[in-house]
Each structure stands twice: as structure tokens, then as C-alpha cells.
Amino acid sequence: MIIGNVKIEGFAALAPMAGVADLSFRVICKEFGAAYTVGEMVSAKGVSMNDKKSQELMKLDENEHPSAIQIFGNKPEIMAEAARYALSFSPDIIDINMGCPAPKIIKNKSGSFLMKDPVLAGKITKAVSDAVDIPVSVKFRTGWDDSSKNCVEFAKTVEANGASFITVHGRTKEQMYAPPVDIASIKAVKEAVSVPVIGNGDIFTPEGAKNMYERTGVDLVMIGRGALGRPWLFSQINDYMNTGSYNPEPSPEERMEIMLRHADAICQLRGVHNGMCEIRKHALWYTKGLRGSAKLRSEFSVVKTYEELKALAEKVTEIKE
Ligand SMILES: Cc1cc2nc3c(=O)[nH]c(=O)nc-3n(C[C@H](O)[C@H](O)[C@H](O)COP(=O)(O)O)c2cc1C
Numbered sequence: 001m002i003i004g005n006v007k008i009e010g011f012a013a014l015a016p017m018a019g020v021a022d023l024s025f026r027v028i029c030k031e032f033g034a035a036y037t038v039g040e041m042v043s044a045k046g047v048s049m050n051d052k053k054s055q056e057l058m059k060l061d062e063n064e065h066p067s068a069i070q071i072f073g074n075k076p077e078i079m080a081e082a083a084r085y086a087l088s089f090s091p092d093i094i095d096i097n098m099g100c101p102a103p104k105i106i107k108n109k110s111g112s113f114l115m116k117d118p119v120l121a122g123k124i125t126k127a128v129s130d131a132v133d134i135p136v137s138v139k140f141r142t143g144w145d146d147s148s149k150n151c152v153e154f155a156k157t158v159e160a161n162g163a164s165f166i167t168v169h170g171r172t173k174e175q176m177y178a179p180p181v182d183i184a185s186i187k188a189v190k191e192a193v194s195v196p197v198i199g200n201g202d203i204f205t206p207e208g209a210k211n212m213y214e215r216t217g218v219d220l221v222m223i224g225r226g227a228l229g230r231p232w233l234f235s236q237i238n239d240y241m242n243t244g245s246y247n248p249e250p251s252p253e254e255r256m257e258i259m260l261r262h263a264d265a266i267c268q269l270r271g272v273h274n275g276m277c278e279i280r281k282h283a284l285w286y287t288k289g290l291r292g293s294a295k296l297r298s299e300f301s302v303v304k305t306y307e308e309l310k311a312l313a314e315k316v317t318e319i320k321e
Helices: 023-031 044-046 051-057 076-089 102-106 111-116 116-130 151-160 181-191 206-216 231-243 254-269 272-287 293-300 306-318
Strands: 011-013 067-072 095-096 136-140 163-169 197-200 220-223
Touching: 023 254, 044 051, 044 067, 044 076, 044 151, 044 163, 051 151, 051 181, 067 076, 076 095, 076 163, 095 111, 095 116, 102 111, 102 254, 111 116, 111 163, 116 151, 136 151, 151 163, 151 181, 163 181, 181 206, 197 206, 206 231, 220 231, 254 272, 254 306, 272 293, 272 306, 293 306
Parallel strands: 011 220, 067 095, 095 136, 136 163, 163 197, 197 220
Antiparallel strands: none
């Protein structure tokens, strides 16, 4: 996929995931072949108020390009200002969040609330596109609820206002993260616009990625939850799309080695205390399904030091029954 000067190589992008897909995780996904990464959503209002946390969230690693900084908000000028500020972190793309269903975002008339107001969504897209000289994309859902699915019209609106590509998560705001993704709506969006379209939702396997490509015709697929604790999914997808086969899941030893590398990176990013708190949820994902790991879950969820994590990782690899 080529957008302006940005070349996206590979078959699957990493979805933005607030509180999960921070720089440390994104770099690991990139190492495993993620075609493109998107940072955690950043409040445009926070940026305008010089909020330190918002600035932290914008940081990108030099090894993760091509990558996007994602912003959310509902005021065109403030969004444009945040996008201009984001340029100092050298993103390849600015992505606008118009899909988040979280109550605190909706309450502020941002995220998927904007699907109810396509005119404002168009103004925001135009203001951001006019403000920066890099591609701008918009990520949204199929609509607010089943009775108001408007993704096709919405896609045309943001395209007409300067979006260089679009990402569609195939669910309405009301559906949150279930039931199964609406493949037909993603296909309808792809057929309605001339800019590239990324299809997102419920891809957990290489076969799932291929299925999304074949059934919708999208230009790229994007993976969120499927990559949690399984960043190697990107290389499996790339292999499957290129050759028709892929390596099996890594051994417990390899999985624990990747988890420890992730822990090391997260501690460097956040400091040991916060880093170890953050790695707990990832540790549960990395060990999910491993033989005998269930009984160690309570220990992983309170781990405080890197050494403790390492000792638990060794226990996982020693389980033989
Ligand atoms: C923990 C979590 C955090 C998320 N944060 C964001 C976010 O910051 N911005 C965004 O556009 N979508 C966010 N999403 C939605 C994902 O990007 C993605 O659209 C959704 O999870 C569906 O893809 P999946 O089925 O592959 O997980 C988040 C999802 C999860 C599970």
C-alpha cells in the first residue's frame, strides 16, 4: 500500500490500543513484521493544554516506521493544532479516531460520537488534512447502532474532506467488541471509496487475515486483540500470505524469551515500578494456553520485579505434565 510518500509493506497492521499498544509493544510487533503501527489515542484537548501524558503518548520509536499518531477530539481547530504539534514526533501519518466507544470519550462528543455528526466529522478531517503535509487517515466503525449504520456515507464524507485512507472496524458503537465483525459493511466501504481501506476486527489467525482480504477486497488488514501476547502473529500472516504456510506457535521457551524482552523494553520506557505493573496483563496474555500456566496466573498478576518475572517464566518452561 502506497500513500503519498509512505510505503506500507507487509500484510497486517497493528491496531491502536490505549493502555496496551505502547511504544515497547509496537516495536516488538514491528520486529515480527507488522506492516504499520498506530500509537495510543491522544487527546487533542490535552495537547492544547500542554498535558505531559499526551506528549508522552505521541513518542514513536525510530524503528517502528511507518507509523501514525492517533488523535481524538471534536473541535476542528484544536484537532488541527494537535496534528501540527504531533509533527514534531515525526509520524508518517496522522490518524483521527472516530471509532472509540468508551463512555468518557463519547461524553465529550468525540470518538464514535462523530459518526452521528458526519458534517462535523468532515470539518475535522478537512482541518487536520489542511494543517499537515503528511497523509491523514480516519478510523471509524460501521455506525452508531444497527438502525443507523452509515459507514459507507461516512467514508465518502471523510474521503471528500481529505482523508488519504480509511480504517473500518466492522462493528457499530453499540456493539462494542462483540458480536462477530460485519464483513459486508467493510466490503461496502471498500467499494464506495477510491482511497485505500484497512479492514479491522476479529482477526486472530493467518486464515482470518486471508479471509478478510478475500471477502472484502481491502488493501490491508489491522489486528488488535489477536496480537496481544502473540506479536509473532504478524510474521505468521506474512508467511501465510506469501507462501500459503506458516510456522507453528513458538515454544514456551521462545514465548517467555519474547515476554522478557518486552518487559525489559517496557521498564526502560516507564521505569521499573510502572513497567512491571504494565507487564502483568501482557504476561497473562503471553502465557495464555501454555500447559500448566493457569496455576501461575495469580503470581504473574502481582509480579513486582524483573527477577520475579524471570523466575516465573522459568517455572512456565519447566512445567512438563
Ligand atoms: C484495549 C483496547 C484499546 C483500544 N484503544 C484504541 C485506541 O486508542 N484507538 C482506536 O482507534 N481504537 C482502539 N481500540 C480498538 C482497536 O483498535 C480495534 O479497532 C478493535 O480492537 C477491533 O480489532 P480486533 O478485533 O482485532 O481487536 C482499542 C481496543 C482495545 C481492545
